Amino acid sequence: MGIIAFIVIGLIAGLIARAILPGKQSMGLIxxxxxxxxxxxxxxxxxxxFQRDGRLFDVRPSGIIMSVIGAIVVLLLVGAAGRRRVHA
Known part of the structure; x- marks a missing residue:
């Protein structure tokens, strides 16, 4: 997968993750x-x-779904770290 495709898929996954999770995420486009x-x-x-066939960086629908799930997990971790830092 080329770098441009990686950036575009990252943008799409990030937008979907932010749309799925409720709450205020103060993030810009970058x-x-x-x-x-x-x-x-x-x-x-x-x-x-879980999947051993094909190359790691091939673009597949399951890979895009896992990208969104991974972005949701990262967003939850960043949100939890931010809340913990504010209350401490």
Whole structure:
């Protein structure tokens, strides 16, 4: 997968993750893209544990779904870390 496709899929995954999770996430477009890209890496690595065929960076519908799930997990972790830091 090319870098442009990785950025576009990261943007889409980040936007979907932010739309799914309720609450206020004060992120711009670049932070949303980075969120989706990190989520794509997390989701791709988790997905590769269950699927052994093909290359790791092939674009598949299941990979896009795992990218969104990974972005949601990363967004939850960032939100939890931010809340813990404010209350401490």
């Amino acid at each position: 932070a949303t893209t980075l969120l989706g890209m990190v989520g794509s890496l997390v989701g791709g690595l988790v997905g590769s544990l």
